[in-house]
Amino acid sequence: MPATGADQHPERPLGYLHDLVLDDSPEELAAHAESFLRAGLAAGDGAVVAAGPRIGPLLREALADDDRVLVLDPATVYRGRTPAAITALRQLAEQHTPAGRRLRVVGETVFGPTPRDWLEWERYEAVINEALRHHPLWGLCVYDTSRLPDEVVATGLATHPYLVTAAGRQANPGYSDPADVLRALPVPDEPLERTEPLLRVDDVADFIGLRHTVGDRLADLGGSPELAEDLHLAIDEMSSNALRHGSRPVQLLLWGSAERVVCRIRDHGPGMDAPFAGYGPAHGADLSRGGMGLWLARQLCDHVDILDEGDGLTVRLVTSLR
Structure with missing residues (x-):
């Protein structure tokens, strides 16, 4: 079994630890993960496995003799969208x-099938360093380099403070400040934006009228009514935010088909340099204080991009209606 160095229990306080193991062999990844979890169990930590079909069965077989290990389908943790995954990990910490002590979690992030999907989970790997900072979690992310794209692996190396190798657990010299990673990740091109918009409003004034017009345009696309309603609510929230926190004029542009919808909402306020915005309620657990608009949008849409263009802020919402 590889030496992981993970049996060195870090000093308290018990804040979040975020480790990475890279290998092109599922067997080697599973062996590192087993060593990590067994060391934790011996120290009194909790243990969770959320790994995919290549690594998960190997790890379950290796740990079958210990019923203290909670085994989860990775889709229950990395479900849907990134804010939901952060919430799932917080709930695991609270419950288990x-x-x-700490809760050790072996996780295999489900990055998805397309570069656009990869980006959301690359952002997540940076965000959780901040979002989980005060939680007694110790995550070991297993990256199967035979299957992951090079850009995903490169971002993984920038977002994990510690690496686990055959030589042990060591500080990662390639780790970067999470906010800097988020600022440096690319903003993807959306080809629909080069077509004629379904709706263009250059100075939003009639908010109720806009809400009805957007709803009509989305209904005309013929996609899932539930997904259209989710997007409609996100557009409503972001338009309200632009009017409340930005400066007029507020512009809304909507492009779409039954397959994909893109909405840009732009204000002319001072902008916002807040890379972690929207990955949790702005005021934490106290939802009565508001600050949920961007958090809600990230849960309702496939992709949310924040673009600070110097003379205002643009929020771009992208989702599929299929």
Whole structure:
């Protein structure tokens, strides 16, 4: 079994630890993960496995003798959209962490099939360093380099403070400040934006009228009514935010087909340099204080991009209606 160095229990306080193991062999990845979890169990930590079909069965077989290990389908953790995954990990920490110890989680992020999907989960790998900072979690992310794209692996190396190798656990010299990683990740091109928009409003004034018009345009596309309603609510929230926090004029552009919808909402306010915005409620658990608009949009849409263009802020919402 490889030496992971993961049996060195870090000093308290018990904040979040975020480790990465890279290998092109599922067997080697599973062996590292087994060593990590067994060391934790011996120290009194909790143990969770959320790994995919190549690594998960190997790890389950290796740990079958210990019923203290909670085995989850990775889709239950990395479900849908990234804010939901952050919430799932917080809930795991609340429900399964032994008193005074950590919860060790072996996770295999489900990056998805397209470069656009990869980007959302690359962002997630940076965001959780901040979003989970005060939670007693110790994550070991397993990256199967035989299957992951080079850009995903490169971002993984920039977003994990520690690497686990055959030589042990060590500080990662390639780790970068998470906010800097988020600022540096590309903003993808959306080809629909080069076509004629279904709707263009250059100075939003009649908010109720806009809400009805957007709803009509989305209904005309013929996609899933539930997904259209989710997007409609996200557009409503982001338009309200632009009017409340930005400066007029507020512009809305909507492009779409039954397959994909893109909406840009732009204000002319001071902009916003807040890379972690919208990955949780702005005021934490106190939802009565508001600050949920961007968080809600990230849960309702496939992709949310924030573009600070110097003379205002643009929020771009992208989702499929299929």
